[in-house]
Amino acid sequence: xxxxxxxxxxxxxxxxxxxxxxxxxxxxxxxxxxxxxxxxxxxxxxxxxxxxxxxxxxxxxxxxxxxxxxxxxxxxxxxxxxxxxxxxxxxxxxxxxxxxxxxxxxxxxxxxxxxxxxxxxxxxxxxxxxxxxxxxxxxxxxxxxxxxxxxxxxxxxxxxxxxxxxxxxxxxxxxxxxxxxxxxxxxxxxxxxxxxxxxxxxxxxxxxxxxxxxxxxxxxxxxxxxxxxxxxxxxxxxxxxxxxxxxxxxxxxxxxxxxxxxxx
Numbered sequence: 001x002x003x004x005x006x007x008x009x010x011x012x013x014x015x016x017x018x019x020x021x022x023x024x025x026x027x028x029x030x031x032x033x034x035x036x037x038x039x040x041x042x043x044x045x046x047x048x049x050x051x052x053x054x055x056x057x058x059x060x061x062x063x064x065x066x067x068x069x070x071x072x073x074x075x076x077x078x079x080x081x082x083x084x085x086x087x088x089x090x091x092x093x094x095x096x097x098x099x100x101x102x103x104x105x106x107x108x109x110x111x112x113x114x115x116x117x118x119x120x121x122x123x124x125x126x127x128x129x130x131x132x133x134x135x136x137x138x139x140x141x142x143x144x145x146x147x148x149x150x151x152x153x154x155x156x157x158x159x160x161x162x163x164x165x166x167x168x169x170x171x172x173x174x175x176x177x178x179x180x181x182x183x184x185x186x187x188x189x190x191x192x193x194x195x196x197x198x199x200x201x202x203x204x205x206x207x208x209x210x211x212x213x214x215x216x217x218x219x220x221x222x223x224x225x226x227x228x229x230x231x232x233x234x235x236x237x238x239x240x241x242x243x244x245x246x247x248x249x250x251x252x253x254x255x256x257x258x259x260x261x262x263x264x
Contacts, residue, residue, distance in 0.1 A: 002029055005189040012107075014108070019204045023122070025192055027096075042083060081127045087195060102197065102200045103230045104200060113245075136172075141175075144179040149181060159178045163175055200215065216254075223250065239259075
């Protein structure tokens with residue numbers, strides 16, 4: 001079984017920010033424990049045993065919020081960068097690597113149903129990934145595990161509909177159950193998903209390229225198209241970001257381009 005751990009960054013409604021991101025990582029069930037333990041070791045290395053049980057929440061660590069306020073700024077920022085390096089490099093004892101998935105919704109382009117659209121897209125892209133594995137003789141069921149969310153009731157209604165009748169992007173085949181929602185404090189894997197979502201949001205919202213550079217090579221891709229990251233934007237045909245460009249050219253750029261102000 002593959003598990004897709006998800007979190008969100010940005011607000012769903014129009015407001016001070018422009019983008020909503022739903023993102024995370026897909027990992028084989030056998031690799032969850034070693035990956036969680038490896039994240040714990042990274043945290044211990046950079047902020048010490050006294051802080052090893054604090055929740056890895058990128059916004060709180062970077063800004064020194066809550067319990068992270070007692071940790072020195074240089075140590076906090078070093079930890080954030082170390083986590084992104086770890087996400088980019090970690091490989092399971094099996095040889096498998098996590099696959100990243102993310103959907104970026106430009107809210108002015110889709111002012112209604114941004115939450116529904118983002119989840120529909122990411123579930124379909126994860127399902128497509130598993131479909132490719134199945135076609136290659138490596139079949140798996142799947143389960144989505146996400147941070148506690150006010151959207152839980154909405155999605156637990158929609159996902160059975162997407163499985164039985166099909167979503168806008170087609171019928172979902174691999175899901176064994178509706179999404180499960182957990183407290184992120186209890187799950188290192190949901191905390192890792194938070195970093196994927198936050199790093200992606202920082203790029204599309206603020207134009208910061210440092211973290212997306214680490215994440216980019218592990219977004220699911222096939223046939224020259226970056227399927228694992230989707231940028232939902234009116235006028236995507238002129239957007240220079242890697243997923244939009246890959247859909248036009250069937251080539252995945254390795255250099256992260258700056259985004260024009262209209263996209264940021």
